[in-house]
Amino acid sequence: MRKILFKLIAVFFILTSCNNPNEKLSILLKSPEVDRENRYEVYVSKKLNITVPKTKFCEYHEFAIYRDSLFYGVHITNSLNIDVYNLVNESFAYDIKVPEYLVKTNKIMNLFIQTPDSIFFQESFPPSVLIINSKGDLIKRFNIENDFENFENNADIPGLYSFPTIIGYRDPIFNSSKNLLYLIMHPIGAHNSRGGYKNTYRVGVYDIEKANWLSFFGRPEGIMKFKGKLFYNYDLSIPYFLIVNDTAFITYPMDHYIYIYDISSGELIYKKAGNSQYCNKLPNPLKTSKIRDTQAAWNFRIQIPFYGPLFYNSKMNMFTRIFHFRQPLKDVNGKLNSGKNRKGSIIIFDKDMNIVGETVFKNGSLGILKSLPLSDGILMARQPHYWQSDDTLVYRYKYEIRLIKQSE
Template structure:
């Protein structure tokens, strides 16, 4: 009887303190994640966080990349004010007017953007490229012609961290939308386009098709998402969800010049190809996404001259009645040196959940990953928060 009474006391104590426990949950998990990460010759120092406020401008995420002058950010329900996230010494953001109210409406029609500096914000639509300055004035505008026979194939995909639009000289590169059935014809199509600003011409970038791993099978949409990073050698570093290899594409040679096996030590088996008759079946998609190990974004860190490669970890407990939510996935961060040798891996459990693995940026200090997950207990829609993954030697 005494034992039962003691148990009830303990149970009541924990019930009364449930709210307090929730507050401490994320901190405890973060500490545990650090311990999981600290193995081998290197480790991630997660001791620094930053946050920015933007009152009454609802958003939970933006997509950005390394550029000291990049002050324009893509946000949900984007307002007219930008956020300078690279000013990490400040607890609050600097706000700058980048696109005027008159030009906000155009953002809905643009599929990608690229920021060179405050006076060259590239906005890329279905067949239109504009360059606007910091006040929103159009300083360059060109329409390019797209082939009548397959116009949709030359639409750009939405710009994101996975495959960013970028500028090299007078050439503006963007990822081509392949609105095709996932078969050999699609996999053999070039995935990158080049628009020359001087010639006002659109070109396919040759030899940017899918690797052989894809051929002769059907795959789900998430399996052929394109991920790449641009390094300082005018090379595109490709990572594909179902392929262990990293592919190095030379912009000067217009071809793949190297491929390196960068298989994660946490990968136990390859994803299973889709049944071609069930490509659009929701539960088949859910099951495949939950159970598959899929590589994600590859990120170049120019200061440390290393690469971060993300990967999604398979789930063992899930319901097919619930769509896979990429905001709450467990993931891995692989670190590759300048020769693409795998030198470190960290498994991020993200059980709270805390992180948004697709929302990040890089500064001289390292990789910053969003901790602004909407599923957090203390989520605040007016705050953007990030945690530094500073890669160090022990």
């Protein structure tokens, strides 16, 4: 009798456990052990001093950079205007007024600067990509959702997708030699009908000459593949994407690894650990009941550590990845933590994605969602309590990568 009861209890524990993450997920959440060197750091090489015209803004919600020299910004309250600053002369350059009739949602989002006369941006509804010149004239518009239906191998697209905007760092990338546009995609709904979430794609390749989808790649990997029916907040579920020559890099805010793809075939070639040495473990994703409680989900979002985008620093032929540390839910006054003093780091990689350094930033000196890649480092804004006045552009700290120790 006792033996039977004992077995019953054991079986019962297994059957009734509340969605405990599986073993694979638990392993992936832990920081992988990786050989890392400490030969490089980033340091402030220059502080820009750009005066902002009275009608302009010191901070922008959408921004992009062109060849280390021009900064493009769109402010939420004037979202049909692209303000351009010259980072070399340290001055306001000009603004681009986009006619209201061109942008149905009145919001320019996901900026990508191919050249000053070839500016890409996205519109959320209907999902579109527009190309304009420096005068704001429309060069071309692509209604990417409509064209989605025309994809020849439509049966291979499992379910519906959205093209994320607003959350930053998910801009389109245009490959001018191939006339191909790469767009981040996010699956909508359960995707159960054609193999489920694991078979969805994260990057769509759009042929702008044919105005049609060419292919899709980047199925979820790592934590996102094995999270099952658990969830992270929306912005943490969407990958970052980078192209360098014939190689594509997909990274996730909630995954230690960097996933490296062949751009032609869309095949995953290999993955490489790109974790911060200051993160032992990423938190488990949340159950549905928790993620649906907006406040509980926001409280989770405030506290957890997460990775920022991966940048390529072309002059150095190196890579940098941003990491934001875990922080307490509330500040000393009992209010929800604004992230004012959040710690962070920049992880530095060599051309083969080996970790060769990590520089720590304290007291909010690494702004959240406020960094841009430079060929030799990062252009960065700090958290708002560092801002001195409303008339100075906050993206002013030029961090350069430098060697601090020769290889042994």
